[in-house]
Amino acid sequence: MTRNPPTDTPDAATAPLFLSARYILRLYVTGTTPRSSRAIANIRMICETHLEGRYDLEVIDIAQHPALARGEQIIAAPTLIKTAPLPLRRFIGDMSQTERLLAGLDLHIAAESFPPGIGC
Amino acid sequence: MAGIRSASSLLLENASLRLQLAEAQDTLSAIRNGEVDALVVEGSSGPRVYTLQGVEAETSRFRGKMLEQVSDAVIALDDAGRIVYLNAAAERLYNFSASAILGHKQAALYETRWLLPADEPAAAGVLRETGAWRGELIHVRRDGREMYVDLGVTILRETADRPAGQLLVVRDVTERRRRDDQILVSEIRYRRLFETAHDGVLLLDPRTRKIIDANPFMTRILDYPHDKLIGKELFQIGLLADEAASQAMFRKLKKNKQVRYDNLPLVTQTGRLQDVEVVANLYEENGRLIIQCNIRDITERRRSEEHVNLLMAEINHRAKNLLAVVQAVAHQTAYHGDPATFVTRLSDRIGSLAAGQDLLVRNQWQGVDVRDLVESQLAHFKDLIGSRVFLGHKPAQLSAPAAQGIGMALHELATNSAKYGALSNGYGYVTIDWTPGTGTEPEFSISWKEAGGPAVAMPARKGFGQVVIGRMAAAAVQGVADIAFHPAGVTWTLTAPAGNALMPADGFGR
Structure with a gap:
């Protein structure tokens, strides 16, 4: 059995999931409250910085459409749900705790170089 | 053997339960720390949303509902230029759903084109100095459709010296601009006719019987400068013999809507006698009555x-x-x-x-x-x-x-x-x-x-x-x-x- 030579840039077969998987995210907010606005801006910035071109983010206003909260068992807002890649994860708050969020999204490897979240 | 789970299965289940527990603790912690706006409670008629921030949040929600009803597009940007709110009218205007565009930069919604290059710095200056600007420009939607819009921009501030973003109120004025353009073209065309006609044209107010406009040819027929014609009655410029003749003409006009004199001897300001034909029409112009007199010099025709x-x-x-x-x-x-x-x-x-x-x-x-x-x-x-x-x-x-x-x-x-x-x-x-x-x-x-x-x-x-x-x-x-x-x-x-x-x-x- 032969081993691949060590390399700094992993190929597709050996790359960690967080570098190639498509992320499907849903952010549940309530109207135009400052916290909801901050949550939207923070998660969009994180996505653009770390998941550019490989994420789908849907923002759902449960103040306008409460019924949409039922399927995901939302109990508070703002709530971010990651449905893909598995496992399903949920995060509560205005998404300003960037490092915690990155860790939860399995994006923690590059976390040290991330800019701080806005609107904190 | 049924009923007995393997150690790896138990480990997996244990990890999942730990994760759920951590999430539950995070949720409780977030609620306790005031990091959430609302709680969702499952009721008999479906989920109900309870806001947690009292009057301010309720007021904000109420305002949000009002904004949903207005026909103008309303867009809120944060201080980084990201869209944090757009109402239903904005969704329709730019053909985007809020869920797809929230959090994106404004450029994801449309491209801005200024009507004149100087407009952009001028608008920026006004916005900087007054905190608000309003004007017309072009928004190009992401599907390529161009719209003339009336845009109002207001700086939103958290404190007096700290901007929190901008509020944009947008109205599609493409149709109005098109109509304005048509009116402008029409105005230029008919103004040119009026200005270059080789017939004299006088416009009169039927209530006062006074001249309100005269074309350049009229000044040539009468030897009167334009400003001397305005405000005069017809008999004062030698077109009718006297005030009685003027009143008779207006009575006839009121009755028949048109009066025609095939050959009126006209005495110009310089005393020159000239034969003219006069056709006067009474018509309505945007809700008010106007008399248009066409005066033709028939000296050549008579000759x-x-x-x-x-x-x-x-x-x-x-x-x-x-x-x-x-x-x-x-x-x-x-x-x-x-x-x-x-x-x-x-x-x-x-x-x-x-x-x-x-x-x-x-x-x-x-x-x-x-x-x-x-x-x-x-x-x-x-x-x-x-x-x-x-x-x-x-x-x-x-x-x-x-x-x-x-x-x-x-x-x-x-x-x-x-x-x-x-x-x-x-x-x-x-x-x-x-x-x-x-x-x-x-x-x-x-x-x-x-x-x-x-x-x-x-x-x-x-x-x-x-x-x-x-x-x-x-x-x-x-x-x-x-x-x-x-x-x-x-x-x-x-x-x-x-x-x-x-x-x-x-x-x-x-």
Whole structure:
């Protein structure tokens, strides 16, 4: 059995999931409250910085459409749900705790170089 | 073995439960720390949302609901330029759902194009100084559709010196701009018509009977500068005799909606009398009544009508003259000649008259050149001109009666020559020459000289042809006709004062 030579840039077969998987995210907010606005801006910035071109983010206003909260068992807002890649994860708050969020999204490897979240 | 799970399965389940527990703790912690806006509680009629921030959050939610109802697009940007709110009207205007666009930069929704390059820095300056700006520009949607929009931008502030973002209120004014453009084009087009018309146009207010606008041509007709026309009544600018006439016109206008004066004598400011035609119409313009008076200078038309009347009288006079000549010719032709050749002779003579008439008409009765007259009467011999028929060359314009008399005489001479004279054989020739009167010798003369024909004998009797070349020709120019039957050839000479035979200076020869 032969081993691949060590390399700094992993190929597709050996790359960690967080570098190639498509992320499907849903952010549940309530109207135009400052916290909801901050949550939207923070998660969009994180996505653009770390998941550019490989994420789908849907923002759902449960103040306008409460019924949409039922399927995901939302109990508070703002709530971010990651449905893909598995496992399903949920995060509560205005998404300003960037490092915690990155860790939860399995994006923690590059976390040290991330800019701080806005609107904190 | 059923009922007993493997160690790895238990480990997986344990990890999942730990994760759920961590999430539950995070949720509780977030609620406890005030990091959430609302709680969702499952009720019998579905989930209900309870906001946690009291009056402020409720007010915010209420405002949000109001914004959803307004027809203008409302977009809120945070201080990084990200879209944090857009109402239903904005979703429709830009063809994006809120869930797809929230959190994106403004550029993801549309591209901005300024109407003028200077607009952008000017708008930025106003926004910086006043905290608000409003104006029109173009938004290009992501599907490529361009819209003219009325955009209002207000800086949102957390504190007096800390901006929190911007509030944009957008209204699609594309349709209004299109209508404005159409109105502008129409305004330019009809303004140009108004300004360049060669009819005077006055607009009047029917309530005050005063002029509210006048086109440039109106100032030319009246010799009034534009500002002196405005505010005047029609009788004050010499268009109507007096105030009573003005009131009568307005009463008539009110009743019939139109008044027409075919010929109004107008006295200009400088006292010049001018004939004008006036057509006034009463019509509604955007809810208010307006009178439009079109004033046409008909001086030229009147002059033309007078000229036509003069011409008609002249033609009548000439026609009667011509008919009298035809009558006399017919009578004399019948009296003098062989009845068997009457029709041919009469027809030839009327043809001669017609040829002269054609020349006169072609020259608009401004006389006939002698050479043209000779050539038309000798049309049958045109191949001989230059070889056996020799013509003079001095220009002279015969008057109409002279052309008629001389034309008929030439016809008779040519017919006689062809039958019995120099043009009856193969080598005789004719010389026709004329001398217009000059200052020192004010006498016109024209001569016909034959040579080389058969020997000429004095005719046994005097036919109508001799009357034409003698008495009639002399009478036409009030001159003297001389006919000589020399054996070598006939000679005919007509002399008259130049003023009797040639065109007078004023053009019309009677």
